[in-house]
Amino acid sequence: MFDLLINGLQIVLAPSTFLLLFAGTFIGVIFGAMPGVSASMAVALALPFAYAMKPVIAIAFLVSVYCASITGGGITAILFKIPGTPSSAPTTFDGYPMAQRGEAGKALGYSLVASAIGGMVAAFAMALISPQLAAVALKFGPSELFAVSFLGLSVLSCLDSGNLIKTLISGLLGLALATVGMDPMLGIARFTWGNSTLLSGIEMIPVMIGLFAVTEVLKQTSKPKKIDAKAETGPGSSKTKTVLPSFKDIWETKSTMARSSILGTVVGILPGAGATIASFLSYAIEKKVSKKAHLLGTGIPDGIVAAEAANNAATGGSMVPLLSLGIPGGNAAAIMMTALVIKGVQVGPLLVKTQPDYLSSVFGSMFITNIVMVIVAMMIAKVFAKILAVPYSILGPVIVMLAAIGAYALNNNTGDVMLMAGAGIIGYMFVKLGYNSAALVLGLVLGQMCESNFRRAYTLANGDMVSIFTKPITAIIMISCVTMLVYPMIKPFIKKEKKA
Amino acid sequence: MKKVITLIVTLAMLVMAFAGCGKTASSAAPAPGSTPAESAEWKFERKIEIICPWGNGGGADTTARTFATALEKELGVPVVVNNKAGAGGVTGVEFATSQPADGYTFLLCTPSPLLAQVTGATDFDVYGKINPLTQLVHDCNILVASKDAPYNNYKELMEYVEANPGSVKAGVMSITGLDGACIEAAFGDKIEAVAYTEGAQLNADVIGNHVGLAVVGPAEVAAMVQSGDMKVIMSFTEKRLTMPGYENVEAAGEIGVESYFGPARGIFYANGTPEGAIKAFEAAAEKAVASEGFQAWAKTEGLDQRPGWKNTADYKAAWDADYQDFVAMFGKK
Numbered sequence: 001m002f003d004l005l006i007n008g009l010q011i012v013l014a015p016s017t018f019l020l021l022f023a024g025t026f027i028g029v030i031f032g033a034m035p036g037v038s039a040s041m042a043v044a045l046a047l048p049f050a051y052a053m054k055p056v057i058a059i060a061f062l063v064s065v066y067c068a069s070i071t072g073g074g075i076t077a078i079l080f081k082i083p084g085t086p087s088s089a090p091t092t093f094d095g096y097p098m099a100q101r102g103e104a105g106k107a108l109g110y111s112l113v114a115s116a117i118g119g120m121v122a123a124f125a126m127a128l129i130s131p132q133l134a135a136v137a138l139k140f141g142p143s144e145l146f147a148v149s150f151l152g153l154s155v156l157s158c159l160d161s162g163n164l165i166k167t168l169i170s171g172l173l174g175l176a177l178a179t180v181g182m183d184p185m186l187g188i189a190r191f192t193w194g195n196s197t198l199l200s201g202i203e204m205i206p207v208m209i210g211l212f213a214v215t216e217v218l219k220q221t222s223k224p225k226k227i228d229a230k231a232e233t234g235p236g237s238s239k240t241k242t243v244l245p246s247f248k249d250i251w252e253t254k255s256t257m258a259r260s261s262i263l264g265t266v267v268g269i270l271p272g273a274g275a276t277i278a279s280f281l282s283y284a285i286e287k288k289v290s291k292k293a294h295l296l297g298t299g300i301p302d303g304i305v306a307a308e309a310a311n312n313a314a315t316g317g318s319m320v321p322l323l324s325l326g327i328p329g330g331n332a333a334a335i336m337m338t339a340l341v342i343k344g345v346q347v348g349p350l351l352v353k354t355q356p357d358y359l360s361s362v363f364g365s366m367f368i369t370n371i372v373m374v375i376v377a378m379m380i381a382k383v384f385a386k387i388l389a390v391p392y393s394i395l396g397p398v399i400v401m402l403a404a405i406g407a408y409a410l411n412n413n414t415g416d417v418m419l420m421a422g423a424g425i426i427g428y429m430f431v432k433l434g435y436n437s438a439a440l441v442l443g444l445v446l447g448q449m450c451e452s453n454f455r456r457a458y459t460l461a462n463g464d465m466v467s468i469f470t471k472p473i474t475a476i477i478m479i480s481c482v483t484m485l486v487y488p489m490i491k492p493f494i495k496k497e498k499k500a
Numbered sequence: 501m502k503k504v505i506t507l508i509v510t511l512a513m514l515v516m517a518f519a520g521c522g523k524t525a526s527s528a529a530p531a532p533g534s535t536p537a538e539s540a541e542w543k544f545e546r547k548i549e550i551i552c553p554w555g556n557g558g559g560a561d562t563t564a565r566t567f568a569t570a571l572e573k574e575l576g577v578p579v580v581v582n583n584k585a586g587a588g589g590v591t592g593v594e595f596a597t598s599q600p601a602d603g604y605t606f607l608l609c610t611p612s613p614l615l616a617q618v619t620g621a622t623d624f625d626v627y628g629k630i631n632p633l634t635q636l637v638h639d640c641n642i643l644v645a646s647k648d649a650p651y652n653n654y655k656e657l658m659e660y661v662e663a664n665p666g667s668v669k670a671g672v673m674s675i676t677g678l679d680g681a682c683i684e685a686a687f688g689d690k691i692e693a694v695a696y697t698e699g700a701q702l703n704a705d706v707i708g709n710h711v712g713l714a715v716v717g718p719a720e721v722a723a724m725v726q727s728g729d730m731k732v733i734m735s736f737t738e739k740r741l742t743m744p745g746y747e748n749v750e751a752a753g754e755i756g757v758e759s760y761f762g763p764a765r766g767i768f769y770a771n772g773t774p775e776g777a778i779k780a781f782e783a784a785a786e787k788a789v790a791s792e793g794f795q796a797w798a799k800t801e802g803l804d805q806r807p808g809w810k811n812t813a814d815y816k817a818a819w820d821a822d823y824q825d826f827v828a829m830f831g832k833k
Contacts, residue, residue: 138708139708189623271704272700326724338562341801342797348722348723351723452697460711
């Protein structure tokens with residue numbers, strides 16, 4: 001086991017390889033920070049470079065791009081409320097309020113350290129207990145995956161306890177939007193009204209950019225005081241510098257860090273889930289179990305840690321089924337597999353056994369990238385933070401323009417830009433009327449996973465509902481879901497009873 | 501005051517986004533009529549995009565990417581693959597036809613979306629809107645099961661299904677696609693197909709014993725078959741496969757099961773694409789497919805089992821024949 005770690009470091013610390021990893025980290029962070037370029041797209045964009053490399057080096061390079069891009073997404077999420085990758089959306093919940101208070105540097109610091117720790121935990125898990133983790137992943141069939149996505153949805157009841165009904169309505173609206181497009185099982189068009197953009201479903205990224213970035217610009221411009229205040233004391237004027245939290249500060253978030261890193265790793269290995277679902281789920285669970293749950297969403301470091309540790313841990317997780325079974329755990333892993341197949345290497349358990357260099361290089365790359373990435377991201381964040389000094393009257397329209405480009409870049413499709421603009425306006429109405437955009441995104445993200453897995457489980461069990469929900473893993477997860485859903489609603493009554 | 505100006509500018513940008521979108525959509529229509537380089541020798545001047553209607557890492561995607569790499573060398577311009585997965589390929593086909601037909605967007609396609617149209621799963625006119633250009637490869641489908649499955653071949657499978665009706669289901673990548681047709685043609689109503697949207701999840705569900713069978717391509721599961729986590733029950737081909745490890749796998753042809761569907765993957769173009777671009781693409785594609793890199797890859801992927809390359813005329817004939825077959829077999833009564 002020790003050999004594997006040493007061997008991995010030997011491979012990636014060779015000067016030429018290290019330079020490549022550094023370059024990979026650099027482009028990864030930048031691609032990740034761009035709205036509309038998701039982590040898997042960043043890997044795909046880096047693919048042509050990898051073709052010229054030796055297979056062992058190529059996979060190390062692609063892994064570094066992948067890990068770094070997930071981290072890069074957090075930078076714009078904190079500074080501008082634009083999640084650079086979908087998996088950074090929950091980072092905005094606490095990161096952006098902190099940035100608004102003038103604590104952008106601190107927020108970035110927490111985000112980078114949490115990313116690095118989450119990534120490291122997953123890297124070690126992948127290197128040391130890959131076969132065992134893969135065996136766990138295989139226990140998750142359609143019914144279990146349905147339960148996992150339902151667990152994510154159950155958090156709807158506590159995203160905003162003051163406004164339960166409106167939050168639930170927002171979440172259900174998200175679920176409804178997830179049904180638009182081709183039916184995942186039968187391929188029949190639903191709610192498309194003949195529109196070609198809608199046929200492929202409501203894309204998550206444009207909706208997210210619209211709801212978060214565009215809504216924020218509309219909100220800022222209609223609140224004049226904030227703009228003036230910003231110029232005086234906001235992050236714009238005070239030179240934003242990433243401040244790495246002290247060891248003591250990190251230690252205070254230790255339980256969140258541990259829970260999120262482990263959860264992220266496990267969700268990462270499940271085929272069909274990924275970094276986005278990991279970070280939402282992690283944030284959702286923190287909202288339930290954290291001691292500071294009532295402060296989550298107001299701008300506390302724990303919220304950033306929950307999201308960023310989990311989404312980076314998912315990167316390591318997604319490599320587990322690839323290396324131990326030959327099944328890519330996510331889109332980015334699938335692209336890496338393609339790259340190796342084209343080079344004539346068949347990724348799978350036999351490869352890892354006969355040529356342990358591959359596992360070593362993936363591990364070594366993750367190890368080094370997670371360290372190098374903190375430094376690189378600090379440099380890049382500094383450049384991005386300079387943009388904040390621009391007056392909001394100019395910055396606002398620029399953000400809207402960037403949002404439009406991001407939405408367009410996704411599929412080179414103008415329909416997505418319209419979707420983004422529509423989502424921005426709906427998001428503004430949500431803010432005014434007290435509905436919850438985060439709940440809507442949650443419904444949209446988990447909706448299809450929830451639906452298709454439930455229907456798959458239903459068909460596989462010949463319509464026997466009892467046998468679906470009595471599978472041990474499914475049953476346990478579903479019981480905790482129901483507890484989570486019902487408890488906040490009956491809590492007030494229980495307290496009243498006690499008083500009476 | 502600043503606030504008002506900013507608000508106006510912001511709204512103006514949003515309106516422009518809307519207006520901009522509207523414009524592109526409407527101006528795309530008359531473009532094909534006024535193609536300038538119709539008669540002259542066509543020269544590709546910028547990036548060519550190949551839309552792949554299936555996700556990253558699958559057989560279709562790998563084919564598209566290997567072909568793109570080889571084609572790039574022939575044409576001297578970048579050839580990029582853009583994955584637009586969903587709805588058994590219809591989403592990607594639909595997307596490709598919504599792009600300007602200027603000779604810079606092509607589509608990788610298989611008969612699956614065509615079948616979706618014939619069965620009525622989609623209203624989209626696949627047959628009418630895209631045209632075959634060149635066939636690249638003709639893959640075969642195989643039927644796999646977990647190593648723990650209580651059957652090892654077709655005969656044992658059928659005995660097991662007779663004894664335990666309804667207990668075995670087959671995972672397919674899209675119920676309206678060719679995989680579903682394989683199951684339908686081979687087993688009728690004895691084995692039901694269950695649709696998956698991600699190949700990774702399907703493979704994991706087979707190994708994890710959540711679904712009894714799966715219709716897959718040999719390349720996608722090569723690692724799992726090699727490691728012994730999966731076993732091959734049969735191949736949906738006329739003759740036994742000649743790849744190593746498949747010596748004892750029965751072919752549909754020898755056990756009297758008439759189900760030979762396999763993804764024939766090729767390049768398509770949308771209506772209105774300039775004639776010059778089509779001719780130039782066909783010539784370059786022939787060289788790309790014949791190139792050493794592409795052929796070597798085809799061999800490792802087991803794509804040398806059936807002849808792959810077809811030129812525009814032959815491919816058109818095969819595509820029309822497929823359409824007639826599908827209408828006869830699955831057409832809405």
